[in-house]
Amino acid sequence: MACAASAAVATVGLAVSPASAAPAKSATATQVRPGDACTAADLGTRHPYIKTTEVFPEITHFKGWYVTQGSTGYQSVTTSTQTTISVSVGLNGNVQGSFAVETLGTVGASLGLNVQVNYSSTSSESNTVTWNFSRPGYYGVYKGTKKVTGTYASLNCNRIQQGDGGWALKWIEGPGSGSFTTYTTLEEGAVRCEDTVPANSIMAKAKGLLDCGPPAAKAEHPAGEVAPTAKQTQDRLVQRPAPTSGTSAEQPKATGRSAQAALNCQPAVYRIDVPGKSLNWSAPLLANDGTRLRESTFFSAHLDNWRLCNVTENNGVLEASLWNWGNGGCATIPANIANQEQAYLTTATCGEDDLQRFYIYRDVPGSTKIGLQNKYTGSMMGHDRYADGELIRQYSSGRQDGTGTYTLTAV
Numbered sequence: 001m002a003c004a005a006s007a008a009v010a011t012v013g014l015a016v017s018p019a020s021a022a023p024a025k026s027a028t029a030t031q032v033r034p035g036d037a038c039t040a041a042d043l044g045t046r047h048p049y050i051k052t053t054e055v056f057p058e059i060t061h062f063k064g065w066y067v068t069q070g071s072t073g074y075q076s077v078t079t080s081t082q083t084t085i086s087v088s089v090g091l092n093g094n095v096q097g098s099f100a101v102e103t104l105g106t107v108g109a110s111l112g113l114n115v116q117v118n119y120s121s122t123s124s125e126s127n128t129v130t131w132n133f134s135r136p137g138y139y140g141v142y143k144g145t146k147k148v149t150g151t152y153a154s155l156n157c158n159r160i161q162q163g164d165g166g167w168a169l170k171w172i173e174g175p176g177s178g179s180f181t182t183y184t185t186l187e188e189g190a191v192r193c194e195d196t197v198p199a200n201s202i203m204a205k206a207k208g209l210l211d212c213g214p215p216a217a218k219a220e221h222p223a224g225e226v227a228p229t230a231k232q233t234q235d236r237l238v239q240r241p242a243p244t245s246g247t248s249a250e251q252p253k254a255t256g257r258s259a260q261a262a263l264n265c266q267p268a269v270y271r272i273d274v275p276g277k278s279l280n281w282s283a284p285l286l287a288n289d290g291t292r293l294r295e296s297t298f299f300s301a302h303l304d305n306w307r308l309c310n311v312t313e314n315n316g317v318l319e320a321s322l323w324n325w326g327n328g329g330c331a332t333i334p335a336n337i338a339n340q341e342q343a344y345l346t347t348a349t350c351g352e353d354d355l356q357r358f359y360i361y362r363d364v365p366g367s368t369k370i371g372l373q374n375k376y377t378g379s380m381m382g383h384d385r386y387a388d389g390e391l392i393r394q395y396s397s398g399r400q401d402g403t404g405t406y407t408l409t410a411v
Helices: 025-029 098-111 202-209 214-218 230-238
Strands: 009-011 046-067 073-078 128-133 137-161 167-183 187-192 224-226 270-273 279-282 292-295 306-314 317-324 330-332 346-348 357-362 369-374 380-383 392-395 406-410
Touching: 046 073, 046 098, 046 128, 046 167, 046 202, 098 137, 098 167, 128 137, 128 187, 137 202, 137 357, 137 369, 167 317, 167 357, 187 202, 270 306
Parallel strands: none
Antiparallel strands: 009 187, 046 137, 046 224, 073 128, 137 167, 137 187, 270 279, 270 406, 279 292, 306 317, 317 330, 317 357, 330 346, 357 369, 369 380, 369 406, 380 392
8 A cells, every 4th residue: 555645655566676776796796897907718608787877757547536625635546558668678678588688687776776686567457546635636547657768789799909900808799689678666646737747757757747727727527537638639649669689780681591501611611629728519410409518530521510601700709601511511500499598409400590600719728718609699609418318408698607618710
């Protein structure tokens, strides 16, 4: 129950726990910025970098309500949905994987707000407001929140040439970017035309929906519901769904498996090794299997040999298709599971498909350590544990223990 003040607000508890307004130690530890130093262990990881934010009040549920002299006290008012806000990050819209959660956690920490960090929607909240109306009057009964939107970039570790000609590993703004939408804890309340409210507040937004002209505010009216005003109706009509897509740079179009593409492959042949250890990437022999960690032997049948094809370079970051000598396919994330965290890597008929394109982040010259990122999903490649037969998988933020860093070893 709310307190008995006409212009008060109450906070509505949510099923999803918000991010802490006070940044936790673990959150601040990963808040890196472009130009910060990184290490070879970071080559297979990425972090979000918040570029822009916008915060503004939004009314999610509303009802005009008259309280007469004899109808004061607690009343339950069934409100109508005014605006629906869904939490979303990037092109898919859902919040899946550590990168999306870290993005929203970074937003909350940077703004000092409790924001939702898992998928949720204001439409799932109860739209009944129970309020203690202490005086007669014309009220706007509402639920509202602060809508938080903005854009982010992906920060990746890559080698950068210094002004003196030397090299260093730095966090750079990678190819992936997108937009996000989230919201703070819902508030509910009731506000009258006569009430003085803070500017740009949720309460002020609710008051703006009231028909506060003298005839409406002062006219005799039966207790209870008031028909929606023209402004309320108009706001509902122009309401658009919360943005659920990022920029095209976040996830370029995947065209699916197509006919064999003509590849321009570099002559060098490589193994993609676990640094300092004997296991390396081995492509599947069977179409329904994935790329796994294996030890190279006489019987490897070139399944552990890879070429870089259709190579381009932008701002020091390589982009290439990974062609396997053993089965003639190109490394890819299966399209039907590409939106899943820890989807496995496999090979398929080479085609014009962004699921088969990878960004390659490199250590300083003299070292062959690399990190790999799928162009379409934005996720980094890695493995769960070092073991023979372990699948290579995608992780939205990469493996923070360094197991996403590999060595490109010339054969």
